[in-house]
Amino acid sequence: MKIKNINSLLACTGLMLVFALPVGSAVAQQQNDPKFNKMMKDGFRAEGIAGLDRIQQDETQKFCSDPVFAGSVKGQAMREKIQKINMDSIKQPSDGKYIGDWKKGEAIAQSGRGATWTDKADTPIGGGCYNCHQIDKKEISYGTIGPSLWNYGKMRGNSQELIVYTWNRINNSKAYNACSNMPRFAHFKLLNEQQIQDLMALLLDPASPVNQ
Amino acid sequence: MQRKFTYGLALGVLVASLSMSSSLFAQTATDEIAKYREMIADGNPSELYEAAGEDLWKKPAGPKNATLEKCDLGLGPGVVKGAAAQLPRYFKDTNKVQDLESRLMTCMQTLQGRNSKEMIDAPFQVGPKKDMEAIVAYVVTASKGEKIKVSTNHPKEKEMYELGKRAFYFQGGPMDFSCASCHGEDGKRIRLQDLPNITTQKGAALGWGYWPAYRVSSGQFWTMQQRLNDCYRQQRFPFPIYASDLTIALSMYMAKNANGGTVETPGLKR
Numbered sequence: 001m002k003i004k005n006i007n008s009l010l011a012c013t014g015l016m017l018v019f020a021l022p023v024g025s026a027v028a029q030q031q032n033d034p035k036f037n038k039m040m041k042d043g044f045r046a047e048g049i050a051g052l053d054r055i056q057q058d059e060t061q062k063f064c065s066d067p068v069f070a071g072s073v074k075g076q077a078m079r080e081k082i083q084k085i086n087m088d089s090i091k092q093p094s095d096g097k098y099i100g101d102w103k104k105g106e107a108i109a110q111s112g113r114g115a116t117w118t119d120k121a122d123t124p125i126g127g128g129c130y131n132c133h134q135i136d137k138k139e140i141s142y143g144t145i146g147p148s149l150w151n152y153g154k155m156r157g158n159s160q161e162l163i164v165y166t167w168n169r170i171n172n173s174k175a176y177n178a179c180s181n182m183p184r185f186a187h188f189k190l191l192n193e194q195q196i197q198d199l200m201a202l203l204l205d206p207a208s209p210v211n212q
Numbered sequence: 213m214q215r216k217f218t219y220g221l222a223l224g225v226l227v228a229s230l231s232m233s234s235s236l237f238a239q240t241a242t243d244e245i246a247k248y249r250e251m252i253a254d255g256n257p258s259e260l261y262e263a264a265g266e267d268l269w270k271k272p273a274g275p276k277n278a279t280l281e282k283c284d285l286g287l288g289p290g291v292v293k294g295a296a297a298q299l300p301r302y303f304k305d306t307n308k309v310q311d312l313e314s315r316l317m318t319c320m321q322t323l324q325g326r327n328s329k330e331m332i333d334a335p336f337q338v339g340p341k342k343d344m345e346a347i348v349a350y351v352v353t354a355s356k357g358e359k360i361k362v363s364t365n366h367p368k369e370k371e372m373y374e375l376g377k378r379a380f381y382f383q384g385g386p387m388d389f390s391c392a393s394c395h396g397e398d399g400k401r402i403r404l405q406d407l408p409n410i411t412t413q414k415g416a417a418l419g420w421g422y423w424p425a426y427r428v429s430s431g432q433f434w435t436m437q438q439r440l441n442d443c444y445r446q447q448r449f450p451f452p453i454y455a456s457d458l459t460i461a462l463s464m465y466m467a468k469n470a471n472g473g474t475v476e477t478p479g480l481k482r
Contacts, residue, residue: 043458047451
């Protein structure tokens with residue numbers, strides 16, 4: 001082998017290292033790791049309504065557990081695939097009604113209860129919306145993980161396009177952003193159709209305090 | 213001078229009134245919580261747990277009727293001062309990385325002949341766990357003010373850190389949450405509760421450095437194992453097993469990230 005070739009080989013290796021490093025420092029959830037899997041399997045037991053099936057990840061959860069890969073150029077195709085899977089799972093309202101009762105919606109938005117191992121199977125599950133979003137301006141106890149929804153309808157109007165978009169977001173936010181922090185409320189049956197209609201009213205009804 | 217001052221004041225009032233948004237009210241509310249915390253900090257009720265823990269440390273117990281005074285928490289048998297600031301760490305005798313509670317369990321088993329399984333299965337705040345909580349309060353108080361100094365030099369420590377990092381980002385349950393959902397970004401909060409970003413040194417020091425803590429809302433002293441347990445409950449995960457490698461790995465991830473911060477335990481929490 002000529003010196004020149006060795007040099008180019010070295011350069012090539014160096015280049016590979018440069019590209020390999022960020023991947024190496026990633027959480028690397030996409031790779032199978034028997035040690036990690038065993039730790040997770042041995043780390044939990046079923047309790048109440050929270051069974052061990054809850055740590056069986058679906059494709060979306062697996063993808064988003066590796067944020068470095070999920071946000072990378074390499075992960076782009078997978079990200080689109082995940083979004084499509086979630087988009088395809090969304091059902092439009094069976095009665096054609098998108099807007100319910102904003103007062104009921106406000107109660108659902110306030111409640112962060114349900115689905116923990118200390119809850120019963122019949123404990124009503126809340127939307128927990130205030131945990132992450134500003135909604136009614138009078139409520140000062142709100143979270144900031146998600147964007148403010150105050151004046152949501154007032155700022156965006158109520159075109160059919162916006163109504164469907166809002167419906168889809170509440171049903172399955174991952175249809176638009178594969179690793180959105182927002183739970184997939186319809187996918188995991190956390191909220192039923194009626195409850196989602198009521199939340200829609202909270203955001204879009206001109207009479208809702210959100211739009212004052 | 214006088215005019216300048218009046219002008220400045222007027223401008224200040226204008227700016228203040230313009231930015232009187234509800235986020236400002238919310239900020240005021242968190243400030244109030246901080247003030248409240250400060251007010252009762254002088255009489256942190258965890259002192260009662262600490263005193264009970266010291267008694268339990270020195271009292272012969274278990275089938276072997278022995279004390280815990282020869283327990284090696286990493287700095288040699290019987291050394292309590294500063295030990296919690298360097299945990300979790302690798303222990304040669306068990307060939308494992310252990311956090312404070314799993315290490316104390318080892319001492320209870322080897323020195324006192326007590327059954328670890330009973331401790332693992334017991335509910336929090338009663339029975340054997342109640343004793344454990346008091347002993348934890350005693351041990352962590354002896355590190356108050358020390359620098360957090362956790363090593364990942366041993367291959368098993370390094371491995372535990374990487375496993376913990378991966379667990380931190382592991383999404384599951386019906387809400388797709390992971391630890392990172394709430395603790396992976398700066399300046400976020402749930403309702404009015406500020407959330408430290410545990411992926412940064414500053415945030416990890418704020419989280420790890422203040423637990424275990426006395427919780428005013430529940431009137432109880434909570435160990436880190438209980439804190440993690442309730443985090444997983446709120447994430448809608450199944451029940452994390454007490455002192456499992458999973459909980460130790462997560463502790464290792466938080467503690468190592470917090471290196472350089474100060475041990476403020478026992479903290480005082482809402």
